[in-house]
Amino acid sequence: MKVSEFQYTNPHLTEMVFMENPNFVMNKEKIEITENILSNIKKIEGNHAVISVSLVLGDLDDFENDQPFALKCTVGAEFEWSEKIQNGGKIDVLLEKNAQALLIGYLRPIVANITNVSKFPVYNLPFINLNE
Template sequence: MKVSEFQYTNPHLTEVVFTENPNFVMNKEEVEMVRSISSNIKKLEGNHAVISVSLVLGDLDDFENDQPFALKCTVEAKFEWSEKIQNDGKIDILLEKNAQALLIGYLRPIVANITNVSKFPVYNLPFINLNE
């Protein structure tokens, strides 16, 4: 097995906000959460970049909806790659798709742990299609 020429270090949580909806009434077994994902790619000198991915579940500003809670989590990591990848012109795809997918993998247990200690059922973040 060969180690990839695209690596990351120290993925970590940079922001978390959880707010319970005081008006929510559980009247069905499963609630469909409204979610959005955004990312920020900051290329640094050389073959390095810092990427953050933010996930928002529910609406942090409006509890007039039928969402049980609102949650925002952001994770960040530093990425680096070889000259070969830089010269192949594939780095943008790796940063926009692969790096985000890796960081979403770090968000999953954070979301599950936070919702597990709430009064609501554990929310398991599904796989997300980053091509759309």
């Protein structure tokens, strides 16, 4: 096994907001809710970047809709890479696709745990195509 030349350190939760919609009436087993993924990539000196990925479910500002809850969860980590990757021109793809996919993997259990302790069914974040 060879260790990758693209690494990350200490992925961690930086923001968590959950609000139940007091007007929502549960009338079906499956919850349909809008999803939005936001990311922030900040390259810092050398071969480092700080990346955060946020998942927003529902609308934090509007409970007049038919969403059961609103949730915003953000995780972040610092990434570093070798000179070989830097000089090979692959770093942008690694930061925009691979790093975000990795951080989304950290979001999944957080979202599942938070929704599991709510009165709604557990929300399992599906796989996301970051190429679109």
